[in-house]
Amino acid sequence: MPRFLFAPLLALCLFTVTFAVNLQAPLYEAYAAGSNLGATAVTVAFAAYAAGLMPALLLLGGLSDRIGRRIPVALALVLGCAATALLVVAPGWSSLVAARFLLGAGTALATTAGTAWMTEILGNNRARTAALTVTSATSLGFGGGALATGVSLAVQGSTLVPASYAALLAAAPVLAALVFALPRTGRPQPVSLLRLPVFPSGTWVYGAAMALAWSATGMTIAVVPLQLAAHGLGGWTGLVIFLAIFAGFLCQPIARRLTNRQALAAGFVLVPLGFLVLLGGVWLQALPLVLAGTCITSAASYGFTYLASLAEVSVRAPDDRARATAGLFVYAYCGFSLPVIASGALADLLGLLPALAIFAAAQMAAAVMIAGAWRRRPGPSALAFDAG
Incomplete structure (x- = not known):
């Protein structure tokens, strides 16, 4: 395989792994309808994602250091295929x-191994370009799956086997085989098979910011669609979830021109602002406000915060990138899942709108406290993204 295809093929694999993650999101309401658990049904599904992801991040984040990068990425593709096939066979x-x-398990394997592998393919002197490539591929994947299913449902009508599922089932096995055409970028290290994440010194605020930002994304993906459906706007779920991530992808070139600290500061402002706009749209049943708020939170989460955080931990842990990436995603997925689970329980007690309002207030308070603590203890990094 020509060398210039290595990075694009790996990016396509990471895109496909994350494409599978939200592929079923527009059908959450249909899957949950028979469970008699209300909003809790969706949040339990989120808890299951975290249950698969967190042990893999905590114990297997450095697995690719021991067995190489190929197998974890290929396994992640197989897991995404198996998960989708399960929903086809037994919806x-x-x-x-x-x-x-x-x-969840597949996402953990792919993001930790894939980030380190992309840096090795592009070269250590282009670590932040590798981070941009990974964040772009995964951002498009996380958002693209939901949009693809939304479009499929709009074209096909009501079905539990949308064309987007068929596309994933066709592509994932082929890519899993092609992974082994990518180069071995280093010798497997004689380290323990089970390896804990590492948290590079001075990166706590980047992890906390990721937790804060991805909490908004988790709420947008899991809870907001339930409220949209209650107002007869369920057909817009795929677009809302897509915008919740894709708008951030569009902002990544802007974030790349900023230092990591500047990008992080922008995220602290935009995350709570965007969710307040979204909340206003849900309250007023104004779809334009919902879409605008979704785009603002996306710009913060997947544009400024995600790119700055992944670049920062990659630069600060050049000899342990897979485990440092695992550490960052421990923060991120705690934020992504735990507030959703809590809000789902609150929604069944108080209603969806009060639960969203309580989350917005808690998110704003957390943003102020984290940003305040960060300003009192500024870190040494003021690195801009490289132009390469």
């Missing part, structure tokens, strides 16, 4: 929970 809430567990 329902219990299958959704099992599928989300598999998808």
